[in-house]
Amino acid sequence: MSALVRASVLALLLLAAAAALACRSSGSGDGAAAGSKAAAPAGDAKTVSVTLSEWKLAADPRAVAPGKVSFHVKNTGSQPHELVVYKSAAAADKLALSGATVDEKKVAPLGRTATFDAGKSAELAVELSAGRYLLVCNIAGHYQLGMYAEFTVK
Numbered sequence: 001m002s003a004l005v006r007a008s009v010l011a012l013l014l015l016a017a018a019a020a021l022a023c024r025s026s027g028s029g030d031g032a033a034a035g036s037k038a039a040a041p042a043g044d045a046k047t048v049s050v051t052l053s054e055w056k057l058a059a060d061p062r063a064v065a066p067g068k069v070s071f072h073v074k075n076t077g078s079q080p081h082e083l084v085v086y087k088s089a090a091a092a093d094k095l096a097l098s099g100a101t102v103d104e105k106k107v108a109p110l111g112r113t114a115t116f117d118a119g120k121s122a123e124l125a126v127e128l129s130a131g132r133y134l135l136v137c138n139i140a141g142h143y144q145l146g147m148y149a150e151f152t153v154k
């Protein structure tokens with residue numbers, strides 16, 4: 001009889017201990033996962049390949065984490081092009097215009113390459129915070145012809 005009571009008390013104690021351990025390990029598990037997730041992107045260099053052609057602007061990847069972003073830009077078309085980075089919540093084809101170009105008094109460029117020839121490449125590094133960006137070739141007429149792409153930093 002007393003042995004049975006002792007056994008059931010022991011069983012209850014073991015259950016309580018197991019429950020406490022389960023709680024603690026799941027709690028610290030979450031903490032460790034969140035910590036390593038936050039640490040990984042910090043200081044990471046993000047590289048984005050941009051291809052310019054008539055009349056297309058393609059970016060890969062289309063989204064990166066905040067920080068310094070390095071754009072490797074290639075002109076695979078037959079005319080000179082450029083890459084300009086704007087931060088804007090506007091629809092990709094609804095930036096304010098001034099004549100045949102994006103109005104840079106209203107939409108400030110965060111960075112741009114020089115205009116460079118077909119077959120050539122250019123590099124552009126820009127510090128970007130979280131938000132929505134548009135990558136554009138702002139040579140007269142090129143934006144309206146379709147040389148833009150949405151880009152997200154998050």
Ligand SMILES: [Cu+2]
Pocket residue numbers: 052080081082137138139142147
């Ligand atoms: Cu262009």
